[in-house]
Amino acid sequence: MNILKSVILILFLFLNLEAKVVTSVNTKSSTGEGSGLTREEAINNALIEAIGKINGVNINSLKQTFVASYSDNQNTNIVDMYKEKIIKATKGEVDSYDVNNVIKDENGNYIAEVTVYKTSVKKYYDIPGYKPDSRRSITVFNSSSQNKQLGDVLQQKIITNLLQSRKFNVLDRDSKGYYEMEKALITSDPDVQKDEIYKLKNVLATDYILLFHVGGVDLKTKGNKNKIDVVVDYRVLLFATRQIKFSNTLTMSAFVKGDSLVASEKLSEKIAKKISDDILNAIYPLKVAQVSNNEVVFSQTLSNDEIYECYSLGEVIKDAYTKENTARIETKSGKVQIIRSTPKLSYAKILEGSVKKDDICRPLDDSGVGMEKQHSVNPNGTVNLGW
Structure with a gap:
């Protein structure tokens, strides 16, 4: 419900920002x-x-x-x-x-x-809301075939998570027919104001393609508990060069009481969050925006009670062979826990250490949510997780 309220508020603010032809x-x-x-x-x-x-x-x-x-x-x-x-x-x-x-x-x-x-x-046409120039663009595609319905649910949840991070222009590629109807209205209807034509030719091409595939789903019921196992492969492609910039396979299981639909919903939320967090941490590592009154402030919405380890950045290390910048030396500076959030900011209390502005933070692994394991997908689409 809080997430729904946040999305409605953000949408309301965007719609109320004036759009005009300059x-x-x-x-x-x-x-x-x-x-x-x-x-x-x-x-x-x-x-x-x-x-x-x-x-x-x-x-x-x-x-x-x-x-x-x-x-x-x-x-x-x-x-x-x-x-x-x-x-x-x-x-x-x-x-x-x-x-x-x-x-x-x-x-x-x-x-x-x-x-x-x-x-x-x-x-x-002066685009309403934030200007896209300061953000990288990403498009999310579901390439699942056998488990397309679950893939569609994950796609929507991943899009929502990326939007709430306020780090990307998230581009739509699934609603072409609706855009074509509006374009036809602008170009052919004599009643449309002539300056409306300037809304055309503003479409963004993507920087990154997030491509994921639900490889297998296995549901087992024992008494009033459901165990759901899911395997998802995902990768991030740099559109301009077709390079694979990030790739991972997620195997996740959850034990949920009650209706299997409820279990599926909860698991899909966890899977989508895991994928979204991986992408964000790979491209935009979480960074401390400010430290105020012994509270750490982040410039994006995070879930309450989550715990992050924070690190200060040191010298840049180059690869011995390619001479490319590999990473920067990291020194642990502390641990924080999210205590409250708004549609744009999150606040965390410092549990240990001395966290500073511009430190990067990473979530602690939640072993209770799911585990990455050696797995195989059976011919019928179920998952063998190796236990």
């Missing part, structure tokens, strides 16, 4: 100087120089465009035909100009100075 206007300018026997020729040459500087337009093509130009009866202002010629010659790269000055020198030649302008208007 318009930005940028004007570039360039000044050119030219001379000629007539006023028009001087302005032509000045325009050619200014336009050439602002966007590298071929000067010869501009000269051919401006060979014929006109002035008014007072011979003081170039008529709007210039603007049409400029736009045509530059294919819209320049949209206006000013004649700053025209003088006649002692030899009877005209010298002109002009400034040309290019104004660009850019619109983009």
Whole structure:
């Protein structure tokens, strides 16, 4: 229930952050100087120089465009035909100009100075909520076939756990049909506001793929107790290179009284938490955000009563062969226990030692939840855990 309340609160906050289309206007300018026997020729040459500087337009093509130009009866202002010629010659790269000055020198030649302008208007959709640039993206896929139903349950719970960690952009790949319906509405419905089009082309590609497979499930009932054994293989792939960055096999069992559905739900929560914690600890090791009033503060939601061992980080160790950074020397600094949490923070009391800001913390193994063992999956999909 507390988790449900937290998810609803986070969703409420996200929906209430304003989303809008932002318009930005940028004007570039360039000044050119030219001379000629007539006023028009001087302005032509000045325009050619200014336009050439602002966007590298071929000067010869501009000269051919401006060979014929006109002035008014007072011979003081170039008529709007210039603007049409400029736009045509530059294919819209320049949209206006000013004649700053025209003088006649002692030899009877005209010298002109002009400034040309290019104004660009850019619109983009300002995504509501937190900006995705500061977080890595991950997509969760269930590749289970024989145990797909359990896999679907695990997928949803893993997604929820990763979202609550506030460390990833968790991307959806299972609802394509709904996105296509909304896209069709934006692109084809005449009643949709025209700026809605800027919501398109903002889809993120993933950084990591979390791929898991439920290899086997075995349920045994004895009296009013259920023993459920599950094997799950999972790996994290780096999408850009297809490298396997993390891989593990989890074998877990639980003894739960009562209905088998209840037992399955409790076990699936434990499995999902174990997988989520492994991924988070591999990519984002839990780090102390602050120590205040003898309490340790973490910048994510953790479960109450969980115990973590904390370590201060020392010198970086390089691999003797590859010369890559392998890890940093760790010195145990203490042990903490989570006592309360909010949708964004968790607080822990220090059980022993002297924990400091930026120490990393790892959960103690919970042998009562499940154990990794040598296992095999039987042809019928049940699990032989070796006991």
